[in-house]
Amino acid sequence: MRAPTPAHVLVFATSMAMVGVCTGLALEGGSNPLTVVTVRTLGVVALFLAYFQIARVSVAMPERELAIAIAIGVVLCLNNYAINAAMGEIPVPLAVLIFYLWPAITTAAAWALGKERFSWRSVCGLVLAFVGVGLALNVDFTAAQARGVWLAVLSAFAWSTVFLLTGHYFHGRDSRPANFWMTLTAAVIFVVVIAVTGGLELPDSPAGWTGIVGLPFFYAFGMIGLFVAITTLGPVKTGFYMNFEPIAIVILAAVFLKQYLTPIQLAGAALVIAALFLFRPLRREPLAAAR
Numbered sequence: 001m002r003a004p005t006p007a008h009v010l011v012f013a014t015s016m017a018m019v020g021v022c023t024g025l026a027l028e029g030g031s032n033p034l035t036v037v038t039v040r041t042l043g044v045v046a047l048f049l050a051y052f053q054i055a056r057v058s059v060a061m062p063e064r065e066l067a068i069a070i071a072i073g074v075v076l077c078l079n080n081y082a083i084n085a086a087m088g089e090i091p092v093p094l095a096v097l098i099f100y101l102w103p104a105i106t107t108a109a110a111w112a113l114g115k116e117r118f119s120w121r122s123v124c125g126l127v128l129a130f131v132g133v134g135l136a137l138n139v140d141f142t143a144a145q146a147r148g149v150w151l152a153v154l155s156a157f158a159w160s161t162v163f164l165l166t167g168h169y170f171h172g173r174d175s176r177p178a179n180f181w182m183t184l185t186a187a188v189i190f191v192v193v194i195a196v197t198g199g200l201e202l203p204d205s206p207a208g209w210t211g212i213v214g215l216p217f218f219y220a221f222g223m224i225g226l227f228v229a230i231t232t233l234g235p236v237k238t239g240f241y242m243n244f245e246p247i248a249i250v251i252l253a254a255v256f257l258k259q260y261l262t263p264i265q266l267a268g269a270a271l272v273i274a275a276l277f278l279f280r281p282l283r284r285e286p287l288a289a290a291r
Contacts, residue, residue: 004232009244014245017246029204033087036084048223052180070181073183073184078158079158080186089151091257091259093250097268105160122278124275126275132271136268243276
């Protein structure tokens with residue numbers, strides 16, 4: 001099997017962008033965020049197990065590390081639900097752009113915790129990211145849409161927390177077993193919530209079913225590819241090319257969901273994407289947990 005190249009990573013990033021498109025299709029097709037994220041997470045757990053079996057990766061972990069992975073999985077659960085709920089209230093590309101504040105949040109937290117050196121380059125990235133999101137939000141929102149914005153912001157903070165905790169506790173190790181247990185934890189929580197609330201709402205249209213069925217496959221393909229790319233290209237180079245994801249989501253959402261950003265929002269998106277190339281990933285990578 002050939003080692004992944006940067007071109008492969010762009011394909012993986014596009015696959016991750018298709019997760020947002022499939023989420024949008026499922027929500028527009030009559031499903032709800034809880035159902036969508038539950039089906040996706042359960043499907044990803046099954047596909048991860050199949051991949052780990054083929055790759056001969058054991059998911060066994062020492063008790064302490066397992067407990068840590070499960071605890072991080074609770075935060076991951078919050079991230080997963082928040083970003084899916086945000087996509088139900090605001091356009092998918094806008095939700096993803098707000099979510100991509102997470103590198104700025106992570107950088108600021110890393111400075112505060114003494115994990116990264118202060119960098120003027122990263123300061124420029126911080127400024128660009130927040131100005132870009134400010135421009136993207138320069139439109140009138142309904143109350144529901146404003147709620148969607150805050151959910152996307154919550155998702156960014158939750159993912160940054162997952163990123164920092166995983167980097168701290170699993171630095172220099174194969175993160176795949178930890179990622180599996182985090183994802184399984186989220187899946188169990190979602191199943192319990194659906195069972196208690198009776199919140200299962202499956203799509204009622206062919207497009208909706210296409211989205212909900214495609215979700216786990218696009219996500220698993222993108223994440224498994226990311227697993228492999230990190231081990232061959234390294235986390236820094238892989239992270240650099242994965243910055244193509246928000247570009248892809250803006251294009252794909254316009255094609256498949258007919259969700260378009262205004263010119264001022266596109267300018268904001270350009271600034272957010274430019275900011276991503278100014279951030280250097282934490283040295284404590286790799287991280288490939290399911291968001």
